[in-house]
Amino acid sequence: DIQMTQSPSSLSASIGDTVTITCRASQNIISYLNWYRQKPGKAPELLIYAASSLQIGLPSRFSGRGSGTDFTFTITHLLPEDFATYYCQQSYSTVVTFGGGTKVQIK
Amino acid sequence: EVQLVESGGGLVKPGGSLRLSCAASGFNFSAYSMNWVRQAPGKGLEWVSSMSSSSSGSRSYIYYADSVKGRFTISRDNARMSLFLQLNSLRAEDTAVYYCARDTYHGGRIFDYWGQGSLVAVSS
Numbered sequence: 695d696i697q698m699t700q701s702p703s704s705l706s707a708s709i710g711d712t713v714t715i716t717c718r719a720s721q722n723i724i725s726y727l728n729w730y731r732q733k734p735g736k737a738p739e740l741l742i743y744a745a746s747s748l749q750i751g752l753p754s755r756f757s758g759r760g761s762g763t764d765f766t767f768t769i770t771h772l773l774p775e776d777f778a779t780y781y782c783q784q785s786y787s788t789v790v791t792f793g794g795g796t797k798v799q800i801k
Numbered sequence: 802e803v804q805l806v807e808s809g810g811g812l813v814k815p816g817g818s819l820r821l822s823c824a825a826s827g828f829n830f831s832a833y834s835m836n837w838v839r840q841a842p843g844k845g846l847e848w849v850s851s852m853s854s855s856s857s858g859s860r861s862y863i864y865y866a867d868s869v870k871g872r873f874t875i876s877r878d879n880a881r882m883s884l885f886l887q888l889n890s891l892r893a894e895d896t897a898v899y900y901c902a903r904d905t906y907h908g909g910r911i912f913d914y915w916g917q918g919s920l921v922a923v924s925s
Contacts, residue, residue, distance in 0.1 A: 695867075728911050730846075737900055737915035738838075738846065749913065781846055785910035788864050790836075790848035 696720050696784050700793035706801040711772045715796045717765045717782035726786035729758055729767045732795075733778045741780075742767060772798075803827040803914045805901045810919035817891050821919055823884040823901030831855070831879035834904035836912060837886050839897035839921075849899070850875040850886065851910060869895075891923045 697720040707713050717727065725745040730738040740749045742758035745765055755770045769776055777800050782793040809821040823835070837849040847868075852875045853861045863875055874887040884901055899919050902912035 726909070730912075732846075737917055738912070739915070740911065740913045743905070743909075743911045743913075783846075783848075783912075788862075789866065790851070790910050792846040792848065795845045 695789045696723060696787050696791050698782055698784055698791050698793040700780075700782055700796050702796060703794060704797040704799060706799050707772055708801045709772055709774060712768065712770045713772060713798060714766050714768045715780055715782075717760075717767070717793050719763045719765075719784055719786075722762050723784045723786035725761050726784055727758070727760065727765045728783045728785060729756075730781045730783065731776070731778050732781065733775070738781065769798075803903070805903065805914060805916035807899065807901050807916045807919035810899065810921045812922045812924065813891055814925050815892060815923055817923070819888045819891065819921060821886040821888065821899055821901075821921070823886075823916055825882045825884065825901075825903075828903075830882040833906065834908050834910075835877060835884045836902045836904065836910070837875065837884075838900045838902050838912065838915075839895075840900070840918075841894075841897045844897075847897070849873065851904075852877055852884070853908075855879075888921065891921075893923050895921060896923045897921060 699718045727745045729742040732738040779795045779797045804826045806824045836851045851864045872890045876885045901916040903914040905911045905913045
């Protein structure tokens with residue numbers, strides 16, 4: 695199975711900050727990489743698909759980039775609702791795998 | 802409005818069985834591949850199973866995670882707009898919230914809508 699390694703596992707930031715999360719795949723997944731946000735007690739929500747495409751209806755302060763094995767996800771101008779856990783997910787293989795998650799906490 | 806509503810969770814003893822259901826509304830269910838994803842308490846997301854829009858035909862598929870293969874069975878009833886997951890031979894490590902999730906229209910195992918989840922607790 696393809697292993698997805700996210701870093702950091704947690705970070706602290708303030709409202710208005712810019713944060714970047716990294717996701718590394720154990721093998722080449724081209725651009726089959728998606729990002730989700732999960733607020734406490736809620737279901738995950740798709741933010742970015744195919745590495746860099748913004749899900750419809752979402753603000754442009756969410757962005758993603760990368761290809762192959764290395765990917766990044768960035769949030770600019772952090773808002774209160776952005777303090778949540780973020781997951782990357784590869785959809786290259788028939789066996790879908792998620793990263794371990796990055797918890798974004800208020801500093 | 803797209804809605805996915807899971808039901809059927811509960812407390813079950815090790816070795817027991819449970820059947821989860823996911824009722825869909827607000828979209829053409831028969832045109833979308835569907836999935837189950839679970840989350841153990843305090844842990845991350847784990848994909849469980851995926852099923853194509855149709856259970857027959859050259860493009861049909863069913864996939865399972867190794868951790869559930871041979872014990873769980875995914876199925877769907879397009880006429881009833883419902884997705885199911887039969888859980889057999891349950892173990893303590895199957896304890897989790899089980900989410901039903903829709904694929905995007907073009908497929909690709911990108912989960913654009915999720916239900917609220919159904920809790921399965923396996924304990925003696």
